[in-house]
Amino acid sequence: MHNFNYHRAADVADASGKLTSLDDPKVLAGGMTLLPTLKNRLAAPSDLIDLAGIADLKGISVEGNEVVVRAMTPHAVVAASAEVQKALPALAQLAGNIGDPAVRHRGTIGGSVANSDPAADYPAGCVGLDATIVTNKRKIAADDFFLGLFETALEAGEVITSVRFKIPERACYMKFRHPASGYAVVGVMVAKYGAKARVAVTGAGPCVFRVAEMEAALEKSFAPASVADIKVSPEQLMGDIHCSAEYRAHLITVYARRAVEAMV
Amino acid sequence: MGEFGIGQPVRRKEDVRLLTGGGEFTDDINLEAQVYAAFVRSPHANAKIVAIDALAARSMDGVIAVYTGQDLVDAGVGVLINDASYTNRNGKPMNKPVRQVMPVAQTRFVGEVLAMVIADTPAQARDAAEAVEIDYDVLPAIASTAHALDKGAPLVWPEFGENLIVHWEYGDKDDVEAKLAAAHTRVRVDLVNNRLIVSPMEPRCAAAEYDAAADSLTVYTPSQGGRRLQMMLARNLLKMAPEKVRIISRDTGGGFGIRSKMYPETVMVAFAARKLARPVKWRGDRSETFVSDYHGRDQINVAEMGLDANGRASVLKVETLLNVGAYLSENGVRLPMEGGGRIIPCMYDIPDFYFSVKPMFTNTICTDTYRGAGRPEANYIMERLMDAGARALGLSREEIRRRNFITESQMPYKTHLGFTLDSGDFDGTMQMALDAADWNGFEARRAESASRGKLRGIGLATFIEGAGSRPVEGMRMRFEENGDVTLFAGTYSHGQGHDTVYAQLVNEFLGVDFDKVNLIDGDTATSPETSNGTFGSRSSMVGGMGVKRASEAIVAKGRKIAAHLLQTDAERVVFENGIFRAQSSSVTLAEVAAASRDASKMPEGMALGLDETVVFENDVENFPNGAHVCELEIDPETGILEILNYIAVDDCGVVLNPFIVHGQVYGGVMQGVGQALTENVVYDASGQLLSASYMDYGMPRAAHMPMIEALFNIVPAKTNELGVKGAGEAGACGAPPAILSAVGDALSHIGVSHIDMPLTPERVWRAIQEASVKAA
Structure with missing residues (x-):
């Protein structure tokens, strides 16, 4: 680990100010990716701005047709929340299967979303559940938020404060874990909003994406058979020594169908 | 068979200590005024080393020394040996390259140690290691088991003209081919036995201190028993008398075969401690264990x-x-x-x-x-x-x-x-x-x-x-004044539970309380001279038989002492459950042990003490x-x-x-x-x-x-x-x-x-x- 200056932000404005004024700062929002990166000397930020002390950034509420999870809420809290389990059980289930218990107690939704790791679970939750990413500056639709591999719409000094998930009629998240890392190789969130359907896939590509063809088919008929034969091209997908792009493409179809099966 | 004897599911006595943080692994050892090592590793699988420039590294904060392979050559450090000897059927001996601790001219795998930095803190050592500049002439490499013997494959050791080490054969190929051809049914399998990362929980680690006045070196390292490492380090590498080199492994977090080996980093830490006359410590990280611990299978x-x-x-x-x-x-x-x-x-x-x-x-x-x-x-x-x-x-x-x-x-x-x-x-x-x-x-x-x-x-x-390979092993048993029995073993328990099993055996053979038996191992200064360590599922046989042999010798000696105390003949004394009996009178093993320290209570001509050191040796x-x-x-x-x-x-x-x-x-x-x-x-x-x-x-x-x-x-x-x-x-x-x-x-x-x-x-x-x- 290289040296850095550690700051415990007093509030979001303080964090945002430091983010714009310091040399090469990074937000610490749980640190489940950042800390291993630092330990392996793969990054050397000048300053870490820790959001852990900001009470306003923790907590869960159901507001109208939305589940609101504040940015520094750990995954384990989302998983165990009676409100989330009642209003949006698919989200509780997603959060409860992220990483391992240690990760679930330290990692936060804001940290996960801001990182846009291609193998993270929350991006599929956000896009599949038509979420809005709320920052100290604006509201960003999840569809517009995740731009690419570790790339989001966040601008300099912008800090995520909460994520607002639209409560669906039904939803289900299913994932295939990587044989080595345990991360999602394919994670599929399927959600039904009246006549509308959303299918969001994480893990398989460089960034979370929706499968329009599956959504259209489900909107015609919300049944497993509707997606069972829809293939995603492996060309846009990633591959590694354990799971080729072709295999990932195959798994997307299988897990989308299984998610729908679990919902009907 | 008592509650703690052979065959009983006795709970492991070492577990409370290990599970409550009482273990003492090499990284828990901190030596006064120690400095820290970091290694520069090859990023290339095959490359000529054109030049190593450590000028910048040497001038960095806290840096005490930078060593390269040339420094070892100049200091007369030996090479890592291999004593295998196989020959091809045509009589040609196997190809045996010289393995320098750190190569001078060429690196041959990614992760190979090429230079070592010593600094006041681990972070300074790492920073300086990154500043060591090595100029490479990168060569084609071969990693594939399936293709390394192909014609035209890059050669790891060009001087041999081949990557084949030896073609070792048993049996008559032509005869077997003919019989296979004639067989009623012939089956064939094509298998890959996959290469594995061994992954002990404890990464490799070493700490060494040198006593200049005594010219003696103590090295702490995880191991599977230190005697072989001691001999190699002393005789082959640092050219010291074996008794001047002591290897200590208090606890070791997993061996699995690969922790019994001498690695370049261990040699370097010992070398630097002697050279600087200051304690030197290095703890490898997990990434280093991936690239530099030996792998398995393949x-x-x-x-x-x-x-x-x-x-x-x-x-x-x-x-x-x-x-x-x-x-x-x-x-x-x-x-x-x-x-x-x-x-x-x-x-x-x-x-x-x-x-x-x-x-x-x-x-x-x-x-x-x-x-x-x-x-x-x-x-x-x-x-x-x-x-x-x-x-x-x-x-x-x-x-x-x-x-x-x-x-x-x-x-x-x-x-x-x-x-x-x-x-x-x-x-x-x-x-x-x-x-x-x-x-x-x-x-x-x-x-x-x-x-x-x-x-x-x-x-x-x-x-x-x-x-039970290399079936020769020493075992020493010592009686303490408080009635405890201490075993000094050349086997080394690094997870196997010897503290428990040897105590069961002493309990079985001598009737000593399970809790009163203590094991000391993992230290070349205290282990019996004949000690090979723990590997190849050998300790139950060689260590267990050592306990048995020592116990037998102690009982034989004890009967004589008991006979003397009971005023009878040794032939009339029976030993059972820790008690020597002759008709209605008896004396306990503890009493015999105490008597053995007192010349006035000993039979004439018998040496004092009940302690025993034995060497168990087996043919098979x-x-x-x-x-x-x-x-x-x-x-x-x-x-x-x-x-x-x-x-x-x-x-x-x-x-x-x-x-x-x-x-x-x-x-x-x-x-x-x-x-x-x-x-x-x-x-x-x-x-x-x-x-x-x-x-x-x-x-x-x-x-x-x-x-x-x-x-x-x-x-x-x-x-x-x-x-x-x-x-x-x-x-x-x-x-x-x-x-x-x-x-x-x-x-x-x-x-x-x-x-x-x-x-x-x-x-x-x-x-x-x-x-x-x-x-x-």
Whole structure:
């Protein structure tokens, strides 16, 4: 680990100010990716701005047709929340299967979303559940938020404060874990909003994406058979020594169908 | 047999200390005024070292020294030795390169240590290590076991003109070929025994201090026993008298074979401590263990077996390619011959055998002993062949084994490579496993799985091990004034539970309270002179017999002292449960021990003290064996495989502590599950290690661990008086073939004829896809 200056932000404005004024700062929002990166000397930020002390950034509420999870809420809290389990059980289930218990107690939704790791679970939750990413500056639709591999719409000094998930009629998240890392190789969130359907896939590509063809088919008929034969091209997908792009493409179809099966 | 004696499931006395943070691992050792080492490692698999520029590094904050290979040459440091000696049939000796601790002219694998930085803090050392600039002339590299012997492959050691180390052969190839051609049925398997990262929980670590006045060096390091390291470091490397070098391993977080070896970093830490006359410490991180700990396995085997119409195998040919890495590690090159060779063709009586081994150099870290060390590989070959034979002849898998087992009436049975199997009830052991697994009721379970769209399979593997290698070991027993007994062992417990088992033995033989027996090991200053360490499932036999021999000597001596105290003849004194009796009078062992310190109470002419140092020496090893049955289910849509039931029946002779042996079985099975399902080292064509972290290397998780029913079929070994057979490596022998047999069973029904380890979901899925394409 290289040296850095550690700051415990007093509030979001303080964090945002430091983010714009310091040399090469990074937000610490749980640190489940950042800390291993630092330990392996793969990054050397000048300053870490820790959001852990900001009470306003923790907590869960159901507001109208939305589940609101504040940015520094750990995954384990989302998983165990009676409100989330009642209003949006698919989200509780997603959060409860992220990483391992240690990760679930330290990692936060804001940290996960801001990182846009291609193998993270929350991006599929956000896009599949038509979420809005709320920052100290604006509201960003999840569809517009995740731009690419570790790339989001966040601008300099912008800090995520909460994520607002639209409560669906039904939803289900299913994932295939990587044989080595345990991360999602394919994670599929399927959600039904009246006549509308959303299918969001994480893990398989460089960034979370929706499968329009599956959504259209489900909107015609919300049944497993509707997606069972829809293939995603492996060309846009990633591959590694354990799971080729072709295999990932195959798994997307299988897990989308299984998610729908679990919902009907 | 008391509550703490032989065969009792005594809870491990070392666990409370280890589980409550009382362990003392090398990184827990901090020496006064110590400085820290960091290493510069090669980023290239094969490159000439043009120049090393450490000027910038030397001028950085806190930097005390930078050493390169040239500094070692200049200081007269020796080289890392290998004493293997094999010859080709044409008489040409094996190719043996010189291995410098840090190479001067050329680096031959990614991660090789090329320079060492010493600084005041670990961070300063690392920063400076990154500032050492090395100018390389990058050369083509070869990492592939399958292609390193190809014509035109880059040469690891051009001076040999080949990557082949030696072509070692046993048997008459032409005769075996002819017999295979004439056989009623001939089966062949093509196997890859995947290379593995051994992954002890504790990364490598070393701390050393030098006493200039005494010219003596103390090195703390995880190990499997320090004597061999001491001798190597003193005699071969640093050119010191062995008694001036002390190796201490307080606790070690996993050995598995690779922790018994001398590594360049250990030599360097010792060298720097002496050179600077300051304590030096280095703790490797996990990334360093991936690239610089020796790896395990890495064979390619082509094997053929000829059978008659009754399923009797009469002829066998095994051709093995072995990837030894860039250098000759201590034992890597020996494993097929002296590891697997102890047993092959395993538990089967096959009269005609041709065995060819081609160890090779590649631009990879060396391979060396890993749990089983050649025996898992040998058993894997034979079990895959037996399954293939069963399929070819339409015999059941248990029946073909039964027809080929070496029987008890054939024992002692001389193996092809000159070992003698003394005991074993192979058929009975297999039958126990089949019964426990409800083997005959399987088809109903298969049908039930099929009704849920799943492919269910059941697999069988029988295996034999050769344990207790280098059967010579010292043991010292000392009586303390407070009545405690202290054992000084040359074996070294690094997870095996010797504190507990040796205390059970002392309790059994001398009646001393279990809690009053203490073990001291892991220190060359206190261990008996004859001490080899703990590896190859040897400690139950060599350490256990050491305790027995010492106890016998003590009882013999004690009877004389007791007779003197009781005023009778030694022949009339009986020793039982810690008490010497002669008719109605008696004296306890503790009283005899106390008397032995007092000349006035001793018989005339007898030396004071009851303590004993013995050397147990055996001509032969022992041969644990077993049968494992694995039942699993495959999701054909994803290739995900789930182990549903696992039966392990082991004949490890007399069981000293079933609780501990079960632990060994579980751990060994888990490592076998890892090899079969998830673990695989992958190098790319340029020799870069792709599976260099747990993000990419599939360590098995708790969720992969099946519930294991571990049973014993106890057939006492005839090679030692305790009747014990080793237990540490059996699980790793049985699990891979049992799992592959089960997958073969599940998939053969849909036309899959071949699949290799590791059975990752994608591999299984692809095999199913290919079979269904073929069927269509």
